[in-house]
Amino acid sequence: LAKTTQPISMDSYEGQEVNITCSHNNIATNDYITWYQQFPSQGPRFIIQGYKTKVTNEVASLFIPADRKSSTLSLPRVSLSDTAVYYCLVMNRDDKIIFGKGTRLHILP
Amino acid sequence: DAGVIQSPRHEVTEMGQEVTLRCKPISGHNSLFWYRQTMMRGLELLIYFNNNVPIDDSGMPEDRFSAKMPNASFSTLKIQPSEPRDSAVYFCASSLSRGYNEQFFGPGTRLTVL
Numbered sequence A: 001l002a003k004t005t006q007p008i009s010m011d012s013y014e015g016q017e018v019n020i021t022c023s024h025n026n027i028a029t030n031d032y033i034t035w036y037q038q039f040p041s042q043g044p045r046f047i048i049q050g051y052k053t054k055v056t057n058e059v060a061s062l063f064i065p066a067d068r069k070s071s072t073l074s075l076p077r078v079s080l081s082d083t084a085v086y087y088c089l090v091m092n093r094d095d096k097i098i099f100g101k102g103t104r105l106h107i108l109p
Numbered sequence B: 001d002a003g004v005i006q007s008p009r010h011e012v013t014e015m016g017q018e019v020t021l022r023c024k025p026i027s028g029h030n031s032l033f034w035y036r037q038t039m040m041r042g043l044e045l046l047i048y049f050n051n052n053v054p055i056d057d058s059g060m061p062e063d064r065f066s067a068k069m070p071n072a073s074f075s076t077l078k079i080q081p082s083e084p085r086d087s088a089v090y091f092c093a094s095s096l097s098r099g100y101n102e103q104f105f106g107p108g109t110r111l112t113v114l
Helices: none
Strands: A009-013 A018-023 A032-038 A045-050 A053-056 A061-064 A070-075 A084-091 A103-108 B005-007 B010-013 B019-024 B031-038 B042-050 B053-056 B065-071 B074-079 B088-095 B109-113
Touching (some): A009 A018, A018 A084, A045 A053, A045 A070, A070 A084, B005 B088, B010 B019, B031 B074, B042 B065, B074 B088
Parallel strands (some): A009 A103, B010 B109
Antiparallel strands (some): A018 A070, A032 A045, A053 A061, B019 B074, B031 B042, B031 B088, B042 B053, B065 B074
């Protein structure tokens, strides 16, 4: 089961692009990279998932280099409502899911 | 679909009492997960079911905790007897299948054991 390492916390300002990087040096061939977002007093919510290169949806982009040992979640033009904890997970279809502590993102006005 | 439904949303009980948390997964989802979240330990997976069968309960803290899934639309997490250190938010989640498939979380049950 690949371990992930991500910053404990980050601050940014409204309107900025925020990039959160996650390290997963031991990622296996059949592992996928998934990011979840958790607002206070709510359960986590799936944001994006990818295997390699770049994935984009209406919420975020996920950049994965060729070696797949890291990934970067990119949030374009953040607002105050993007203040949340962001979890990076690496798993395959048979893995038990481990959320870890995540990155606490605080958006300032 | 109403999403994952959990009840109660809040529970306050005294040490030694039995606590039962309930979850209704999204219809058609085959996997169900129970998590516990505290400030100190973060979000921990307690147990998960696939097609109503417990697959991995290694996260269940001790014998005081038990979980059942009698059918595809209902699961319970029971703590007997409860202790103050069990105070946490308990989340239930469901997904189409286990592994990397997207999990949908319920609103959680905030448990306080006095």
